[in-house]
C-alpha cells in the first residue's frame with residue numbers, strides 16, 4: 549500500500565515536471581508551488597513509513613534554526629546586474645558576536661548552493677565546524693542558484709539570463725561578494741574555500757583580477773577544477789560525445805538553463821531515500837560523475853543532499869566545462885573562430901594564466917576524483933608561479949569528486965587537516 553501511494557506520488561510529481569519546461573515552473577510561480585507544497589506536506593506524513601530524513605526539504609533558514617545557528621542574509625548586486633544572496637553564520641553555538649573574528653568565504657560547486665556546506669549538520673558540515681570554532685562564516689550563492697535568481701532587468705525565462713558560465717561567476721559574482729564582506733566586517737583579508745566550481749571561480753578571480761590576490765590570506769581549493777583534459781568521468785565523456793544536444797537540441801527547445809524547483813528536490817529525496825529500491829541506482833548515477841566510492845555514501849542523509857542539489861545550472865556553464873575536457877585548455881568560452889574574433893579579438897579564447905595567482909594557496913585533491921585527475925592537478929601546480937603552501941592528496945584511495953562535501957567520514961579524512969591549515973593562516977584570537 550505504501551508503495552502504491554509512493555509511486556502514485558512519484559507519477560504525479562513526474563508528470564508535473566514534464567508538463568512544462570522547468571524554467572517555466574519557476575516563472576509560473578505560485579500555483580505550482582502550492583501544489584508542490586501540498587505534495588511535500590503529504591510526504592512528511594508519509595515519512596513516518598518511508599523514513600526520509602527530516603532534514604530533507606528544509607531550506608537554509610529552517611535548517612539553521614533547527615540546529616540553533618543564526619543566519620544573516622545579505623544582498624549583493626554585481627556590475628552586470630545579477631542580484632545575489634550572501635549567507636552569513638556570524639557565530640557558532642558556543643560563541644557570540646563577530647568582533648575580531650577571522651572571516652571565511654565558502655564557495656559552492658556547479659549546480660550547488662550555500663546549503664551544500666551545511667546539510668551534513670553540526671560537528672560535520674564545514675561551515676558549522678568553522679562557526680563553532682569561532683570563525684565568521686560567509687557562504688556565496690552564485691548567479692542562477694535558488695538563492696540568487698535575481699537580476700535587475702531579466703528573469704530566468706529570458707534566454708539571456710542564462711548567458712553565463714564559471715567565468716562570469718569568477719569575474720563578477722565573487723569579487724562583488726568579497727567587497728561586500730570586506731565592507732561589512734572591516735577585515736582586510738578573507739580566507740577563501742572553494743569546492744569544484746568554487747575552486748574554478750577562485751582561480752578565475754585571482755587570474756583575471758589579480759588585485760584580489762591581496763584580499764585573500766589563504767585560497768583553499770578542494771578538487772581544483774582548472775585543467776580537465778585527463779578527466780575520466782564516464783558521464784562527462786557522454787556529455788562530451790553528445791555535445792550537439794547542448795549545442796542544438798536544448799536551445800531549440802528553449803532551454804538555456806535549468807532553474808532549481810522543489811520538484812527536483814522532492815524527486816531526488818523520494819527516489820533515492822534509503823527505503824527506495826532505486827537508491828543503489830541513484831548512487832551509481834552520481835558516482836559515474838564523481839568516482840566510485842559507495843562506502844562513503846551516507847545512505848540515510850542522501851535525500852537531504854538531493855533535496856537541495858542539483859541546484860540551478862546554465863547550459864553554457866556545462867558546455868564551457870565540456871570544452872575544457874575536449875581541448876585540454878583552461879581558457880575563456882569558445883564561441884567558434886569567427887565569433888571569438890568578435891568577443892576576444894583573436895581566433896582562440898584567451899587562456900587563464902594561473903601564474904598570476906599570488907595569494908597563498910592550499911590545494912586538496914584525491915586519487916579517485918573522476919573530474920580532476922592527478923595529471924591535471926600536476927599540470928596546474930607546475931604552471932603556478934610559486935609552489936602551493938599546502939599540496940595535499942586525501943589519504944583515502946576511493947575519495948571522489950563529491951566526497952569533499954558528502955563523504956560520511958569527511959571530517960576525519962579531510963576537514964580536520966584542512967582546519968589545521970586554516971588556523972595557521974587565519975588564527976582565531
Ligand SMILES: *[C@@H]1O[C@H](CO)[C@@H](O)[C@H](O)[C@H]1NC(C)=O
Pocket residue numbers: 607608609610695
Ligand atoms: C525558507 O522557507 C521559509 C518558509 O517558507 C521562508 O520564510 C524563508 O524565507 C525561506 N528562506 C530562504 C532563504 O529562502
Ligand SMILES: *[C@@H]1O[C@H](CO)[C@@H](O)[C@H](O)[C@H]1NC(C)=O
Pocket residue numbers: 614615616
Ligand atoms: C536548541 O536550543 C534550545 C534552547 O537552548 C534547546 O532546547 C534545543 O535542544 C537545541 N536544539 C538543538 C538541535 O541543539
Ligand SMILES: *[C@@H]1O[C@H](CO)[C@@H](O)[C@H](O)[C@H]1NC(C)=O
Pocket residue numbers: 641642680
Ligand atoms: C560548547 O562548550 C561546551 C563546554 O565547554 C563543550 O562541552 C561543547 O562541546 C561545546 N560545543 C561546541 C559545539 O563547541
Ligand SMILES: *[C@@H]1O[C@H](CO)[C@@H](O)[C@H](O)[C@H]1NC(C)=O
Pocket residue numbers: 702703705706707708
Ligand atoms: C524577458 O521576459 C519577459 C517576460 O516574458 C519579457 O516581457 C521581456 O521582454 C524579456 N526580456 C528580454 C530582454 O528578453
Ligand SMILES: *[C@@H]1O[C@H](CO)[C@@H](O)[C@H](O)[C@H]1NC(C)=O
Pocket residue numbers: 727728731
Ligand atoms: C560600503 O558600505 C557603505 C555603507 O553601507 C556603502 O555606502 C558603500 O557603497 C559600500 N561600498 C561597497 C564597495 O560596497
Ligand SMILES: *[C@@H]1O[C@H](CO)[C@@H](O)[C@H](O)[C@H]1NC(C)=O
Pocket residue numbers: 776777778875876877923924926927
Ligand atoms: C594530461 O596530463 C598531462 C600531464 O600533466 C598533460 O601533459 C596533458 O596535456 C594532459 N592531457 C590532456 C588531454 O589535457
Ligand SMILES: *[C@@H]1O[C@H](CO)[C@@H](O)[C@H](O)[C@H]1NC(C)=O
Pocket residue numbers: 901903904
Ligand atoms: C602569465 O603571467 C605571468 C605573470 O604575470 C607573465 O610573466 C606571463 O608572461 C604571462 N603569460 C602569458 C602567456 O601571458
